[in-house]
Amino acid sequence: MADLSSVFVRYDLKKEAGEKTVAVSKDELLQKVMTAVVDGDEDNIVDIVNQALKVHDPLVVIREGLVKAMNEVSRLWDEGIYYLPQTIISSDAMMAGLDVCEKKMGHSMEKKGIVITHTAEGDIHDLGQQIVNALLRANGFEVIDLGKDVPVDDVINAIKQYKPAMVTGTALMTTTMTAFNKIANRLKREGIELPFVCGGGAVSLEYVTSFDLGIWGKEAQQAPPMATDAVSGLSWEHMRDKYNG
Ligand code: B12
The missing domain is CATH 1.10.1240.10 (Methionine synthase domain)
Known part of the structure; x- marks a missing residue:
């Protein structure tokens, strides 16, 4: 045999x-x-x-x-x-x-505020986003997880629907990170202002701070303190100074 x-x-x-x-x-x-x-x-x-x-x-x-x-x-x-x-x-x-x-x-009972997370349109690299989701939930935030490869329109519509304190984006590819400035520009044009924390291997401080609303997130662990600041009403400009200054 x-x-x-x-x-x-x-x-x-x-x-x-x-x-x-x-x-x-x-x-x-x-x-x-x-x-x-x-x-x-x-x-x-x-x-x-x-x-x-x-x-x-x-x-x-x-x-x-x-x-x-x-x-x-x-x-x-x-x-x-x-x-x-x-x-x-x-x-x-x-x-x-x-x-x-x-x-x-576990998840705490009382939610501190809403955060929308997503991985950029065209991008399936969602491990960073999953870590961000886990840390935010563990810290008591309600996470609206839009998933990966999320069209720009879907992110805008979700922000209008859920009115989160903060939105995050993850991109691992130079070809997909450009979705972030499209989202930020659309939000600004429509008069919506909120902190938009962008992270992932492809994005840099220089890129994220080149458009309004953008705050660069280097490590997933930064997401909960950033969300705490956003919920307490800190503007995206102040958050940028604090985390990227
Ligand atoms: C794992 C991986 C994959 C996995 C993804 C699995 C998954 N579910 O995510 C698989 C095998 C599926 C994959 C597929 C592909 N991949 Co790939 N992949 C990688 C690899 C090896 C690691 C990426 C990773 O997960 N890192 C670990 C995570 C945890 O890191 P991270 O997301 O950056 O998150 C950290 C921080 O950035 C931060 N962070 C992230 N988001 C946020 C958000 C906030 C709010 C905050 C505060 C922080 C934060 O926190 C995390 C750490 O604490 C990289 C190589 C590399 N050196 O990075 C290539 C890489 C990203 N892949 C690449 C490519 C090209 C591809 C493919 C196109 C390959 C192919 N020919 O099919 C496809 C992509 C298809 C698509 N449309 O997306 C390229 C991208 C090149 C570029 N710069 O454009 C890379 C860089 C490899 C390379 N050097 O060529 N890949």
């Missing part, structure tokens, strides 16, 4: 195992989380994250485990070691881990 034991071995990863190095955490449990995401270990990520959550706060698991692991995946991609399949599997593992952390954080 033929030996089929190695039929599911992923030779692509096996071959590259020597070449990839996962960013090292001094904490064994966080290191396991990182390794599981980088290896795309979808079978075990939930258990591994649950183990880490016995010791660490969910925000620490997100920041020191999941986000660091995706930074490592980004590096592996940039260096040509990872291709689309490995990256997709790692992304899925990260999302599964994030889901566990989000459940553990």
Whole structure:
């Protein structure tokens, strides 16, 4: 009888195992989380994250485990070691881990205010947005998640419908980030002013501050304090001074 034991071995990863190095955490449990995401270990990520959550706060698991692991995946991609399949599997593992952390954080009963989040038209890179969603919800904000690849018109219509205190956008591609100044210009033309926090690998401080309403978000952790300021009535100009000044 033929030996089929190695039929599911992923030779692509096996071959590259020597070449990839996962960013090292001094904490064994966080290191396991990182390794599981980088290896795309979808079978075990939930258990591994649950183990880490016995010791660490969910925000620490997100920041020191999941986000660091995706930074490592980004590096592996940039260096040509990872291709689309490995990256997709790692992304899925990260999302599964994030889901566990989000459940553990729970949602506070009283909502502090509404924030609309979206990933730019034409862009399916939504991991940054998902992290932003989780952190905002954990901090008691009502998140209207418009999802990924959201047409400019849909963002404008949602802002008119829900009247949020703040809107966020995530873009990972130079071709898609241009949706942000279109949104900001449309809002200004229609007399709507609110802080529009834009983040994601493609966008820079220079780009986001080149149009009115725009505030650059470097790290997802900035989203809750920014939303707190927006709800308390801080204008987009003051927020820009505070966070991008
Ligand atoms: C993972 C990944 C994918 C995954 C996406 C899975 C998913 N669900 O998101 C998959 C495999 C599906 C994918 C597909 C593609 N990808 Co891709 N992908 C990446 C990769 C490796 C990592 C991106 C990532 O998720 N980083 C981790 C997240 C957490 O980072 P982030 O979103 O930037 O968020 C952080 C901050 O920016 C910030 N943040 C983000 N949003 C916000 C919002 C607020 C309010 C705040 C405060 C902060 C904030 O917080 C986060 C950290 O705390 C990058 C390479 C790289 N070096 O970045 C390429 C990359 C983005 N991809 C790229 C490309 C070209 C593609 C494809 C077109 C490939 C193809 N030929 O099909 C398609 C895209 C199709 C499309 N229409 O969108 C290019 C884009 C080039 C460019 N500059 O235009 C990159 C840069 C790779 C490269 N060097 O060429 N990709």
